[in-house]
Amino acid sequence: MLELRIERLAYDRTVVEGIGASVAPGDHICLLGPSGIGKTTLLNAIAGLVPWLPAGAVIGRDRIRLAYLFQEHRLLPWRTVRQNIRLVGASDETVDRLLADVGLADHAESLPDQLSLGMARRAALARCLAIEPDLLLMDEPFASLDADRAGELRELIRALLASRPDRAMICVTHDPADAAALANRLWYLDGAPATLRWDERINGVDEVGILLDRLRGVVLA
């Protein structure tokens, strides 16, 4: 059962303030905002990777299983894809099933550096899914992919999210189209120090369109 609450976050330099938000099961949040505003820092804070964060800033993290798709694949380059996924506790059968899900059934014994960027990211995604996360964090999962590869990955992630409706997701992106495809909730981080300017639920495609127009206005402004 996911119940993550993010209290006020304030750090020394990269300042993110006034995040007072809860993440519930089934929330598919896209986190948007200008580059350098602290989106990745917020994600790292949620993942527990910000050592100087005051205790209690993120409540409930120790009760949930959390997976993180980093911008780089962060697979161990000296272990095969299979070994990498087994290291987080998956059985051989699970590895095969997950790799089939992400379209890498033939690459279990490959080393990460033998894969293309998009394939390595899908392998990392399989590792995320291997721990059956309650909350999946993704940092710019479509960055540096060409439009076709990005589209494929977006469809894949959408299908994976649909197959587990109680799973929550927070995805950092700068592309409103990703938000339209994946999110049922939008966060927009802006200002100095950065605050959560919007936290909006999206119901249905129409609202996505309206919100996207507003977003484009903000992003382009």
Added chain:
Amino acid sequence: MSRSIATPASSPPVRSWARWIALPVLLAVWALLAHGLATPLLPTPVDVGQAAWREAASGELVHHLGVTLRRVAISFVLAMALGTALGVFMGRHSTANAMLDPLLVFFLNLPALVTIILLYVWFGLVETAAVLAVVINKVPNVTVTLREGARSLDGRLEQMANVYGFTFSQRARHIWLPQLFPYLMAATRGGLALIWKIVLVVELLGRSDGIGFKLHMAFQVFDVATILAYSLVFIAVVQLVEIVLLQPLERRASAWRHTGGAHA
């Protein structure tokens, strides 16, 4: 210690005969000189071979070689274990590094001979003093190399390990060891070369067995043939360790680098 610890870059193929020129030439020059000068101070290769055979037949060679190798092995294992622990610790904790670095510089610059003499004076001419002297000389080198390795550990993989809750032993085996391996190999290579030289000095100054002791005895009667015989056998053994142990180990552990990457 100057060996490259970087990934070997792909270089043009070396002609296979190129390695087999220098040593035969050296041997020929030596033989010519020895025959021309005809002095016991420069014995011929055949004299040295006979000396080696004589020592081997009497069992002396194997005995002293074994004693020396045992000292090398014990000192090596201790120095690597201590140096690795200290180096990784100093590489990961900047305060500890700031505190210990002056000590490290001090011991790096302490002449091996001074350590050996002092330990013999303080502990007597005993085995412990001998091994300890070698260890004290070697630990700083291992520490410096492994500190470099610990500093180069990829923080992004640490974050990944934090997210997925890797245990200490998982981190050690799957994250740290593969990254530290080139540094461990560099420390091992430099370590063996340094340690066996220091062990000989230690034996020469205060032990009654081992190759250093035999060299000392031969030196006192100017028996150059025996000196060269022991030296050559020892060089051969060290090379054997390199070929039989170190090179296969290195090949196996770095195999993942050479499988060709689609992207860096």
